[in-house]
Amino acid sequence: MISSDKKYYIRSEKVTEKKVGTDIALYVEDHRSIHVLNPTARFIWECLKDPMSFDEILFMMSEVFDVETATLRNDLEETLVLFEEKNLVETRGGR
Amino acid sequence: MKTLYLEFHKLIVSLTVPDKLVEDIQEEFSSVLGSSRPLVIHHAYTVHLEGKGLSLFKDKTHLKIFSNVFELIFAFEEEIENVLVKNIGAWVAFHAGCVAKGDSAYMVAGNPDTGKTTTTFQMLEMGFDFLCEEVTPVDPETGKVYPFPQVLTLSRPYTEESFSLFPVREGVLSYYGPEISRYVPGRIRKKAAKLKTIIFPSYNPAFEPRVEELSPGDILTDLLHYCFPPNVKEEVLYDNVIRISENCRLLRIQTCGIKSTRELLVEITSANS
Numbered sequence: 001m002i003s004s005d006k007k008y009y010i011r012s013e014k015v016t017e018k019k020v021g022t023d024i025a026l027y028v029e030d031h032r033s034i035h036v037l038n039p040t041a042r043f044i045w046e047c048l049k050d051p052m053s054f055d056e057i058l059f060m061m062s063e064v065f066d067v068e069t070a071t072l073r074n075d076l077e078e079t080l081v082l083f084e085e086k087n088l089v090e091t092r093g094g095r
Numbered sequence: 096m097k098t099l100y101l102e103f104h105k106l107i108v109s110l111t112v113p114d115k116l117v118e119d120i121q122e123e124f125s126s127v128l129g130s131s132r133p134l135v136i137h138h139a140y141t142v143h144l145e146g147k148g149l150s151l152f153k154d155k156t157h158l159k160i161f162s163n164v165f166e167l168i169f170a171f172e173e174e175i176e177n178v179l180v181k182n183i184g185a186w187v188a189f190h191a192g193c194v195a196k197g198d199s200a201y202m203v204a205g206n207p208d209t210g211k212t213t214t215t216f217q218m219l220e221m222g223f224d225f226l227c228e229e230v231t232p233v234d235p236e237t238g239k240v241y242p243f244p245q246v247l248t249l250s251r252p253y254t255e256e257s258f259s260l261f262p263v264r265e266g267v268l269s270y271y272g273p274e275i276s277r278y279v280p281g282r283i284r285k286k287a288a289k290l291k292t293i294i295f296p297s298y299n300p301a302f303e304p305r306v307e308e309l310s311p312g313d314i315l316t317d318l319l320h321y322c323f324p325p326n327v328k329e330e331v332l333y334d335n336v337i338r339i340s341e342n343c344r345l346l347r348i349q350t351c352g353i354k355s356t357r358e359l360l361v362e363i364t365s366a367n368s
Contacts, residue, residue: 016330018333018334018337019337020310020311020312020315020337020340020341021310021311021312021340021341022310022312023310023311023312023315024312025312025315025333025337027330027333029330032329032330034315034316034319034333036312036313036315036316
């Protein structure tokens, strides 16, 4: 489970964003891989232009998606785990 | 011995064969045979009789021995595909079939055994022009598909079932043993055509037949799987495939049989014209 305090996420500088029709795909040069984002992942990706903590992203999601917090929390956890696995984001300690 | 010249876009090869094989080879590659010696030949292939076998050489290097002319032809087709893919530079080579009507090309892409070749076959029998089989080369700058007209290999039970519903009218169907049939299309397009539609067939007897419109984002990952290894950096391939898909109508057709395939193909191609 991702800690809700003091861990900050930000987009990796090694990722190139590509427009695919109305969607966004992320290309990771080191891995020579590309990932198309679903709407939730895209929203989270948009949030990560600046460093953000789990709770800050969760708050942003709750403002936009009319979904129960527990569901949003799960979606966010899963997405951040995937982002980390695919090297799409970097994490930092406190600000 | 006789030398034949096979001319594709971006690839010209010569094939020198013993006289007794000439007829079979000519029949197989009739759509790409050149009439005279071209100025440029990328590779020179030669077939020699060796005992009861046939030895294939590429630029004087021995490749393999085959026990009969059909084994040789199947392997040579695959060899040509591989060489073509290496010769097309920054063009994208999709593992797909392709047909055309008017100035529009329809590419049929998908994983193995999803119905690529059978869908291409049905479209040809519905009166479309033949462009490509197995390899569909696309110039991402222009969005044009260049012809690569190989003979279609289908399962014999499938073509027999199709034949029982719709007699073969637009090409020549031959059988090779109980499992294999080969279809030589009658209407072969020599010029490139603009790729306007990509069809992703999906067959299951339990399906309710339907057409699903897809977005480039829905299909990008799959479409990349259908590309042959590129001659350019992966990122360039990705950009090219994105560009191609953004300029096409992308359709998944779910069918449960030959009749429903034809009905859906009529639906989507009449909507395009």
